[in-house]
Amino acid sequence: MINSRDVRSAALQGCPPAARRSDALRYLLSMIVVCCASLVLAAQSGGGLDPASLLKPLADSWPSYSGDYTGRRYSALTQVNQANVKNLTLAFAARVTGGPGSGAVNPNGPQTFVGGEGDGSVTVAGATQIKGAVLSVDGVLYVTAPDNVWALDAHDGKEIWHYFWKTKGGTHIGNRGVAMWRNYLYFVTPDDYFVSLDARTGQERWHKEAAPFSQQYFMTSAPMTVGDHIIVGTGNDLDSPGYLMSFDPETGAQQWRFYTVPMNPGDPGLDTWKSLDAARHGGGHPWLPGVYDPESHLYIFGTGNPTPAYMSTPRGEGMDNLFTCAIVAVNVDSGKMEWYYQTSPHDTHDWDSAQTPVLVDGDFRGSGPRKMVLTASRNGYYFTLDRRTGEHMVTSTFSDTVNWAKPGLNAKGQPVRDPSKDNHIAGALVSAANGGSTNWPPPAYSPDTSLLYVPTSETYAMYYLTETDPRGAMGLGGKDEVSVGTMGSYISAIDYKTGKTVWKHKFRTAGNPRGAPGLLTTAGRLLFGGDVSGNVIAFDPANGNPLWHSQIGQVTNAPETYMVDGRQHVLVAAGDTLYSFTLYR
Secondary structure (H helix, E strand, C coil): CCCHHHHHHHHHCCCCHHHHHHHHHHHHHHHHHHHHHHHHHHHHHCCCECHHHHHCCCCCCECCCCCCCCCCCEECCCCCCCCCHHHCEEEEEEECCCCCCCCCCCCCCCEEEEECCCCCCCCCCCCCCCCCCCEEECCEEEEEECCEEEEEECCCCCEEEEEEECCCCCCCCCCCCCEEEECEEEEECCCCEEEEEECCCCCEEEEEECCCHHHCCCCCCCCEEECCEEEEECCCCCCCCCEEEEECCCCCCEEEEEECCCCCCCCCCHHHCCCHHHHHCCECCCCCCCEEECCCCEEEEECCCECCCCCCHHHCCCCCCCCCCEEEEEECCCCCEEEEEECCCCCCCCCCCCCCCEEEEEECCCCCEEEEEEEECCCCEEEEEECCCCCEEEEEECCCCCCCEEEEECCCCCEEECHHHCCECCCEEECCCCCCCCCCCCCEEECCCCEEEEEEEEEEEEEEECCCCCCCCCCCCCEEEEEEEEEEEEEEEEECCCCCEEEEEECCCCCCCCCCCCCEEECCCEEEEECCCCEEEEECCCCCCEEEEEECCCCCCCCEEEEECCEEEEEEEECCEEEEEECCC
8 A cells, every 4th residue: 555645745855945844834834725625525424325225305415417217307306395485496506617616725724635646737627517417415405517517515515625637638518516425426428438436525536438438438427326326428410320338336446338229230220220330320418317227127227329420321311310309217226128218210300308207106097096207308398108018008299390200100109200391402390499499407296286297499491411422420420400490388287197288378588498497396396497587496396387596597407305403494506606596474
């Protein structure tokens, strides 16, 4: 074992006495800061997060991406409810600052730890954006942005520690959050590393390469803790295959890997591609977290679009291109697929089905209790499936403008692509536009109303073919998209038994689904979300009527809720700032 004192002593050899004294003092102060942070978090976090606790209904904490395994984003907390929500007031606003920091040690402030495989020469421009889940465990908030993780005090938002990853580059579009197991945190980086930190101190435990940076992979997903598995998927906009991985939480060793496209002769789904080579370059990246059914041991998740995304000839004209744009269930211990259901066969518009699905137990049309999985896809179609078998139960449209499919459904309940709505030299008017009728911001479900709530946008665009070479173009190439209008942004409330939209709340200002925030429901009979005008809003989930709002700026993640010191807080981000609201009377 390497002794830190020996390393420090060796590093100081040859320095002038004054420099040695100054450096030694800085080192001593940094160790005091680390120890103090460790003591604070040890007192607050105790034994950390027991993976078994994730099986319990969501209440005082927010321990995973969706809060619990169901993806419902439904909290049992009732302290804030319809009767008093009008009295919600700001408890704190906490701004986070990305980057390596100044390097100076402040004995009274938080410590920034720096890791990463980059040499520091890559500078990522743009403001810090909190786009993912914020974990709330034992009085501590864990917050992320690309290359950054922070621990904040859940009482007042004060920073406890900060970790910064020196990147080699990559697409810094967002980070969806960390996973937690015991006293350890896990997150992914844009340059494709899987990193573990000590939640008590912010110090790195280890990092592992999760995907080859040279093949233009980039990773944004929040990992998921399931027992002794940490599960996360890849992202890529070019022509590499997507896959889901499971890692050992102690060592970071890969336990299994599931490819979302066929990779070898004889693999299931190969007959839905033009060739094995086309399949191996077929995309299908699972770039958002899934959900977990503990009874069947199935991890259920969505997959992304096929590649090339728009010039589909290389994939085989009209071929389904499995298992892209699909809901897939794999055994959590083996990584073997149990079933799948494709929501967009032979997608030609980059309409991922990677959205986090929702697990619901309930009556289905009077036939008795069923165990179901619900998903509203980017293509404008809604689906109810049996989560044990993948059996199709309901298909409907939740967007009134969707026009890319032929009338009716096929025998599997899937929409049938209309080739006239593909990209053409003369152009095709298509709804929804590339951003989709919904996108990555998560939906929510309330067992009190039996409704699924979905951020919705109704947009039109002209799609033009710009690459006529029959070999096609890689990734997202081969088309030009011109936006021509929008019918508005909404929250849609969908009955899972019929697929019918029970109500829609239209926002005054139009926007795109990438800007529409995700949703939260609570047992206080509240639905929290945001609009594209910069308000966080509480709605009545039965009818969509607004009950309270606060102007904080463009909401960039889905609201969450937790308890601390006997008070329920509602937490939401706008850009680089967290806003926490509570009741004081």
